[in-house]
Amino acid sequence: AAGVIQSPRHLIKEKRETATLKCYPIPxxxxxxxxxxxxxxxxxxxxxxxxxxxxxxGSIPDRFSAQQFSDYHSELNMSSLELGDSALxxxxxxxxxSDYEQYFGPGTRLTVT
Amino acid sequence: AQTVTQSQPEMSVQEAETVTLSCTYDTSExxxxxxxxxxPPSRQMILVIRQEAYKQQNATENRFSVNxxxxxxxxxxxxxxxxxxxxxxxxxxxxxxxxGSRLTFGExxxxxxxx
Numbered sequence: 001a002a003g004v005i006q007s008p009r010h011l012i013k014e015k016r017e018t019a020t021l022k023c024y025p026i027p028x029x030x031x032x033x034x035x036x037x038x039x040x041x042x043x044x045x046x047x048x049x050x051x052x053x054x055x056x057x058g059s060i061p062d063r064f065s066a067q068q069f070s071d072y073h074s075e076l077n078m079s080s081l082e083l084g085d086s087a088l089x090x091x092x093x094x095x096x097x098s099d100y101e102q103y104f105g106p107g108t109r110l111t112v113t
Numbered sequence: 114a115q116t117v118t119q120s121q122p123e124m125s126v127q128e129a130e131t132v133t134l135s136c137t138y139d140t141s142e143x144x145x146x147x148x149x150x151x152x153p154p155s156r157q158m159i160l161v162i163r164q165e166a167y168k169q170q171n172a173t174e175n176r177f178s179v180n181x182x183x184x185x186x187x188x189x190x191x192x193x194x195x196x197x198x199x200x201x202x203x204x205x206x207x208x209x210x211x212x213g214s215r216l217t218f219g220e221x222x223x224x225x226x227x228x
Contacts, residue, residue: 031214033214033215033216035216037156042204042218042219042220042221043158043204043216043218044218045215045216045217048213048214048215050214055213055214056213056214056215058215088156090158092158094214100146100208100214100216101146101148101160101163102160102214102216103160104150104157104158104159104160106155106156106157107156107157107158109156
């Protein structure tokens, strides 16, 4: 079965640089979520999109922005990167009427040096 | 705000035995969903089982079952016939009718399976 695809899987950036993470949801899934998981922590919700519109917003820094495109893929843009942004970034997707059942991608490991 | 608490940072079990992971949550919502996710060393988040709050019957998925006590706001995961591949970090998660669709996770329980 098709799964959520995230790219790149690993990314190394320097402080103050920008990064773009991409997420391709499972086909026919119309909702995309982004989570950030720091070392030894549980995942924290950042933002979600339903039918290309922002549907919910969590503790996402102002330096981050995201959008969902017409083909339902989503991108998380991160600017002025800080050392504390080093984390595993998950994208998850869910289909309409799924009762919030979210399927996670493999994650993008971002390292800021 | 809703909170999820997993009071067992680490648990261990012998292969083929049964283990129960605990989770409690705090909410004022009446309609919500609870999940257990597994995160093996690969760091992939894998959905193990889910429970709808309006259903009294406990969910079961093969060797995985839950004990959902709504009044006590408790949602424990029982793993029967534990296998080496069950070793992972397990996260309890909550999503409610008024909390958008965001998952709120507990701190996680690291499960070790001993051969």
